[in-house]
Amino acid sequence: MNEIDRAIEELLKRAAGGAVDCRLKRDLWPEMRPRLDRPPLRVPWWDLALAAALLLFLLLSPETVPGLLYQL
Amino acid sequence: MVEAELERFTRGDIEAFETLFRAYQGEVYGWIVRIVRDPGAAEDLTLETFWRIYRARAQFDPNRPFGAWARRIATNLTLEYLSRRRADKPLDERLPPCAALPAAPDPAVGAEVRAKVMAAFGELPAKLRAAATLAVIEETPYDEIAGALGISINGVKSRVFRAVRLLRKSLERKGVRP
Numbered sequence: 255m256n257e258i259d260r261a262i263e264e265l266l267k268r269a270a271g272g273a274v275d276c277r278l279k280r281d282l283w284p285e286m287r288p289r290l291d292r293p294p295l296r297v298p299w300w301d302l303a304l305a306a307a308l309l310l311f312l313l314l315s316p317e318t319v320p321g322l323l324y325q326l
Numbered sequence: 327m328v329e330a331e332l333e334r335f336t337r338g339d340i341e342a343f344e345t346l347f348r349a350y351q352g353e354v355y356g357w358i359v360r361i362v363r364d365p366g367a368a369e370d371l372t373l374e375t376f377w378r379i380y381r382a383r384a385q386f387d388p389n390r391p392f393g394a395w396a397r398r399i400a401t402n403l404t405l406e407y408l409s410r411r412r413a414d415k416p417l418d419e420r421l422p423p424c425a426a427l428p429a430a431p432d433p434a435v436g437a438e439v440r441a442k443v444m445a446a447f448g449e450l451p452a453k454l455r456a457a458a459t460l461a462v463i464e465e466t467p468y469d470e471i472a473g474a475l476g477i478s479i480n481g482v483k484s485r486v487f488r489a490v491r492l493l494r495k496s497l498e499r500k501g502v503r504p
Contacts, residue, residue: 259487261504262494263462269443270463274363276356282373283347289377290340 332388343383347376350393354400357474360464361404361456371407375400394473401456401474408452439502446496450489457482458489 312319334342354375359368378399379386386395447455457475460466461482472479497503 258504259490259494262490262497265439265443265497265502265504266447266458266490266493267463269440270363270447270459273464274359275365276359278352278355278369278372279365281348282351282355282369282376283344286347286373286376287344289373290343290380 329388332386332392336383336386336388338383343380346379346392350396351376353393354396357397358400358404360466361401361459362407363459363463367407371400371404375403378403397474398476401476405452405456408455442500442502443493443497446493446500446502449496450492454485454489454492457485458493461486462490 312322331342331345335346351372355368355372358371358375359365362368362371375396379396382399386392447458450458453475457471460471461468468479468482471482475482477485
């Protein structure tokens with residue numbers, strides 16, 4: 255690293271204002287706790303069954319795809 | 327941290343997770359804020375880091391140090407954040423707010439030069455910016471940076487070198503000379 259690069263480093267350090275205060279000012283646990291209580295996202299089994307049936311139908315009758323897209 | 331506690335955490339015990347959270351939140355926040363230099367964003371990223379830690383608990387080996395694992399997850403998340411922010415925000419919004427800085431920037435560096443330097447720095451790829459922030463601005467030891475980024479010390483040196491070179495070229499285009 256040459257002198258100009260070192261000068262760039264020094265300029266960056268001075269422009270950024272030096273090291274930041276790394277201390278956490280408050281306890282974050284009260285904000286973390288509600289996340290853990292949220293129920294995990296679950297897709298109902300009948301939705302999956304419906305999607306599978308639709309996919310199967312489209313695979314077996316590809317000629318219906320343009321009509322279906324037109325309706326959408 | 328006793329191994330039994332870590333094992334309870336891997337099985338999803340909330341109390342064990344709370345103990346870990348309280349023991350490591352300061353360390354994780356401290357690491358993130360050094361990279362993003364924005365206390366508000368660092369708090370959000372700390373929460374997101376622990377959420378990822380909780381979801382990945384089954385993959386954690388209780389025989390390994392929790393702090394190093396947490397720091398690696400925090401670093402990856404922070405790099406994602408820096409990449410997103412670089413892509414999403416206009417230049418002036420990428421500048422760190424003066425109020426968020428620990429001390430006022432050196433008054434010898436004029437406001438215009440400072441703005442140009444920080445704008446040019448904000449344009450660097452996230453991986454280079456994180457390495458340069460930690461090494462140059464925060465003066466973090468290279469081995470510590472290497473551990474968190476999951477690369478060798480030479481890899482860190484290379485990233486810092488590339489960051490400084492790119493910054494130099496960008497500043498030259500903006501008419502700033504050190």
